[in-house]
Amino acid sequence: MTRQIAVVAFAQSDHRRTTDELSEVEMLMPVLHEVLARTGLRTADIDFTCSGSSDYLAGRAFSFTMTLDGVGAWPPVSESHVEMDGAFALYEAWSRLLTGEADTALVYAYGKSSPGPLRDVLTRQLDPYYLAPLWPDSVALAALQAQALLDAGDTDEHALAAIGARSRADATANPHAQLAGPVPRGDHLVRPLRTGDCPPIGDGAAAVILAAGDRARELCARPAWIRGLDHRIEPHSLGARDLTDSPSARLAAERAGAFERPVDTAELHAPFSSQEVVLRKALRLGDEVCVNPSGGALAANPVMAAGLIRIGEAAARVHRGASDRALAHATSGPCLQQNLVAVLEGDPR
Amino acid sequence: MPDVLKAPLVVEFPFTRSLGPVQRAFFTGLREGVVLGARTTAGRVLVPPAEYDPDTAAELHDLVPVAATGTVTTWAWNHAPRTGQPLARPFAWVLVRLDGADTALLHALDAPGPDDVRTGMRVRVRWAAERTGAITDIACFEPYDGPPEQPAAHTGEFENPVTGIVAPARLDYTYTPGRAQSDHLESLARRKIVGERCPSCRKVYVPPRGACPTCGVATGEHVEVGPRGTVTTFCVVNIKARNLDIEVPYVYAHIALDGADLALHARIGGIPYDHVRMGLRVEPVWTDGARHPDHYRPTGEPDADYDTYKELL
Numbered sequence: 001m002t003r004q005i006a007v008v009a010f011a012q013s014d015h016r017r018t019t020d021e022l023s024e025v026e027m028l029m030p031v032l033h034e035v036l037a038r039t040g041l042r043t044a045d046i047d048f049t050c051s052g053s054s055d056y057l058a059g060r061a062f063s064f065t066m067t068l069d070g071v072g073a074w075p076p077v078s079e080s081h082v083e084m085d086g087a088f089a090l091y092e093a094w095s096r097l098l099t100g101e102a103d104t105a106l107v108y109a110y111g112k113s114s115p116g117p118l119r120d121v122l123t124r125q126l127d128p129y130y131l132a133p134l135w136p137d138s139v140a141l142a143a144l145q146a147q148a149l150l151d152a153g154d155t156d157e158h159a160l161a162a163i164g165a166r167s168r169a170d171a172t173a174n175p176h177a178q179l180a181g182p183v184p185r186g187d188h189l190v191r192p193l194r195t196g197d198c199p200p201i202g203d204g205a206a207a208v209i210l211a212a213g214d215r216a217r218e219l220c221a222r223p224a225w226i227r228g229l230d231h232r233i234e235p236h237s238l239g240a241r242d243l244t245d246s247p248s249a250r251l252a253a254e255r256a257g258a259f260e261r262p263v264d265t266a267e268l269h270a271p272f273s274s275q276e277v278v279l280r281k282a283l284r285l286g287d288e289v290c291v292n293p294s295g296g297a298l299a300a301n302p303v304m305a306a307g308l309i310r311i312g313e314a315a316a317r318v319h320r321g322a323s324d325r326a327l328a329h330a331t332s333g334p335c336l337q338q339n340l341v342a343v344l345e346g347d348p349r
Numbered sequence: 350m351p352d353v354l355k356a357p358l359v360v361e362f363p364f365t366r367s368l369g370p371v372q373r374a375f376f377t378g379l380r381e382g383v384v385l386g387a388r389t390t391a392g393r394v395l396v397p398p399a400e401y402d403p404d405t406a407a408e409l410h411d412l413v414p415v416a417a418t419g420t421v422t423t424w425a426w427n428h429a430p431r432t433g434q435p436l437a438r439p440f441a442w443v444l445v446r447l448d449g450a451d452t453a454l455l456h457a458l459d460a461p462g463p464d465d466v467r468t469g470m471r472v473r474v475r476w477a478a479e480r481t482g483a484i485t486d487i488a489c490f491e492p493y494d495g496p497p498e499q500p501a502a503h504t505g506e507f508e509n510p511v512t513g514i515v516a517p518a519r520l521d522y523t524y525t526p527g528r529a530q531s532d533h534l535e536s537l538a539r540r541k542i543v544g545e546r547c548p549s550c551r552k553v554y555v556p557p558r559g560a561c562p563t564c565g566v567a568t569g570e571h572v573e574v575g576p577r578g579t580v581t582t583f584c585v586v587n588i589k590a591r592n593l594d595i596e597v598p599y600v601y602a603h604i605a606l607d608g609a610d611l612a613l614h615a616r617i618g619g620i621p622y623d624h625v626r627m628g629l630r631v632e633p634v635w636t637d638g639a640r641h642p643d644h645y646r647p648t649g650e651p652d653a654d655y656d657t658y659k660e661l662l
Contacts, residue, residue, distance in 0.1 A: 072565020
């Protein structure tokens with residue numbers, strides 16, 4: 001019988017435009033302490049640790065080895081790292097727990113975007129032959145996708161503005177958000193996207209603890225059980241994709257069981273307002289679903305942590321009884337190239 | 350609290366990348382003013398071409414010429430071009446499906462303004478004046494109102510095919526060392542070497558990084574250490590580093606400063622390289638204007654007993 005794995009705790013930093021008075025480990029460590037404190041666990045009680053981060057963000061080689069200092073890695077811990085959003089680190093940890101080799105896992109992610117030119121930094125993840133030499137920045141690529149949606153009649157500028165406004169209004173209830181309250185639509189950053197359609201650039205960290213079966217029930221009053229988790233990727237050539245759709249998100253959701261029963265909540269990792277349009281369609285989310293009550297990535301988008309935060313926020317709603325069945329989504333790459341979907345459930349009340 | 354220390358940090362690499370057979374033909378074609386696509390088993394023509402069919406993973410080798418004219422499938426107006434982008438003046442990013450192709454190519458479109466760009470508009474390649482076999486051999490696209498160009502037949506075989514590309518990449522960062530390292534650097538500027546003690550295991554880390562790697566807790570208590578210390582281990586450097594004006598061979602050593610529980614590393618001077626040994630007692634040598642010791646030199650004390658530093662190796 002398959003083991004049941006749950007998210008039992010979540011913590012995140014206050015996301016800010018800059019944290020230049022803190023090193024990466026100094027930014028991350030309070031979040032690690034907080035998530036451990038929520039369960040009463042110590043580092044020595046954690047069977048597996050997995051993190052997600054990218055050296056390119058702050059330009060620091062092997063920065064994840066430095067941040068491991070904040071875990072306390074002696075005696076040697078069982079540890080892994082992905083150069084991806086922490087949601088994909090969570091996937092690795094979940095897989096490890098499913099094997100039965102571990103009962104608890106610490107997953108964390110952090111990103112300091114402030115030291116570097118983020119829009120340019122993200123060009124370095126692109127196809128090195130056809131794309132990277134042109135330095136097409138992250139906003140430009142999202143704008144190409146937004147225009148494709150406008151051309152297809154899938155959205156309009158008012159609908160995009162409403163997504164930004166709703167996200168920042170909801171973020172007023174999220175003390176960790178970087179951008180909350182009334183935010184002007186602003187000028188075009190790369191047309192058709194306006195500043196209000198784009199995520200804030202900032203620094204932040206997040207951590208979750210996973211536990212299996214009875215261990216999860218010991219550590220959390222209402223564990224957020226991971227009923228399904230899957231991730232899928234699309235061809236890397238942007239011009240070979242239909243940018244108005246996300247077959248990879250749909251397939252990941254299907255394989256995670258998202259379509260078997262309705263969800264009440266969805267935390268979507270849509271850094272650009274236009275990407276929420278794509279994901280709502282691909283994930284078949286109707287107006288009855290509460291989408292991004294945290295404010296989503298339009299309210300705080302610490303790169304490498306923002307996807308893990310979606311899982312954490314969805315789980316936290318299950319923990320406190322605000323959701324019974326939630327979908328959490330994380331993305332990676334340009335224009336929603338790679339998508340991860342998790343389905344989280346609380347025990348019946 | 351002092352102002353946050355900051356310094357420019359440039360990360361720069363010239364990435365040298367080899368090419369597979371399809372990309373070799375495509376880039377050589379660009380150099381010769383020919384655009385080649387790769388035909389999949391299902392008959393689709395991919396431009397830019399892939400080495401493998403994105404649908405079936407089959408190896409692709411059927412190269413077909415397509416036109417240098419095409420249709421914009423989506424666009425975005427870039428009013429503030431960034432470093433490295435194809436044009437320095439405002440331009441449109443475009444995905445262009447070239448006539449004869451089934452997929453679209455990303456590039457820039459040189460147009461007067463956003464009102465002159467729309468999805469479905471016709472464009473053609475503007476070739477770069479000097480071409481080397483790279484995606485930048487296409488300088489950009491330009492508006493075009495003529496008929497589709499008819500590409501001449503081509504086998505995909507060229508004289509002197511390009512075999513690789515060199516893609517320079519440079520990113521400019523502002524480095525900030527954080528709280529613990531800033532405190533350490535501020536002290537060094539006053540010629541004091543200050544570490545931090547872990548509140549849990551009581552070890553003193555120099556230089557401090559803000560967290561005890563054993564206990565996973567914040568360090569904070571400042572502890573002045575040294576200035577004298579002991580060479581715990583060392584190596585002889587025989588290769589001259591670029592931009593480093595130090596004669597080889599020289600010795601680079603781990604030095605346990607008195608009072609520290611972690612060895613730091615520094616160059617040893619003032620002694621022939623082949624006289625340096627484990628246990629050698631050393632002290633920092635400061636130079637005017639520098640924010641850290643230039644190197645360490647022998648103090649003349651008797652060597653330290655192995656038992657005094659064996660835990661710090």
